[in-house]
Amino acid sequence: MTEQQVLECRGLSVGYGAVEVARDIDFAVPAGHVLALLGPNGAGKTTLLTTLAGLLPQLAGHVVVEGEEIPPGRPRTANKCGVVLVPDDRALFAGLTVRENLRVASSSSSMGFDEVVDIFPALARRDTVAAGDLSGGEQ
Numbered sequence: 001m002t003e004q005q006v007l008e009c010r011g012l013s014v015g016y017g018a019v020e021v022a023r024d025i026d027f028a029v030p031a032g033h034v035l036a037l038l039g040p041n042g043a044g045k046t047t048l049l050t051t052l053a054g055l056l057p058q059l060a061g062h063v064v065v066e067g068e069e070i071p072p073g074r075p076r077t078a079n080k081c082g083v084v085l086v087p088d089d090r091a092l093f094a095g096l097t098v099r100e101n102l103r104v105a106s107s108s109s110s111m112g113f114d115e116v117v118d119i120f121p122a123l124a125r126r127d128t129v130a131a132g133d134l135s136g137g138e139q
């Protein structure tokens with residue numbers, strides 16, 4: 001007898017409109033198992049979880065929960081099938097750029113943009129990106 005799969009992804013591609021973040025994702029989680037998803041900052045972990053929760057439509061492929069296919073971008077349907085997303089959160093101004101966020105923060109701190117970049121050099125390349133478009137770890 002095959003073990004019942006609680007969650008299955010088949011040929012899943014996730015991303016934002018024309019921007020594909022990860023593709024060809026295939027996995028199945030049997031009942032009673034825990035799956036941990038590991039990867040570097042920006043790899044697409046949160047994008048995948050947001051897609052599984054139906055908050056972001058997949059670009060291709062299928063999400064199946066307890067045998068029922070979840071239509072793309074339907075959070076209520078996903079939730080009714082038992083999918084719950086518990087997000088982390090950060091106090092950023094999503095519409096402001098990285099540099100603008102740091103400028104706001106520097107009004108209550110002695111650190112400016114250059115000092116922060118000394119500690120997190122990867123931010124130098126992202127200074128004009130909106131904070132809301134960064135990955136979680138980058139935020």
Ligand SMILES: Nc1ncnc2c1ncn2[C@@H]1O[C@H](COP(=O)(O)OP(=O)(O)OP(=O)(O)O)[C@@H](O)[C@H]1O
Binds near residue numbers: 039
């Ligand atoms: N709202 C968005 N619009 C456009 N691109 C985005 C958006 N959110 C994230 N991205 C981009 O998608 C890619 C994957 O981001 P994601 O947040 O899924 O990564 P992650 O694996 O969760 O990283 P982390 O470990 O830092 O949390 C990154 O390049 C990120 O900049």
Ligand SMILES: [Mg+2]
Binds near residue numbers: 045046047135136137
């Ligand atoms: Mg993340």
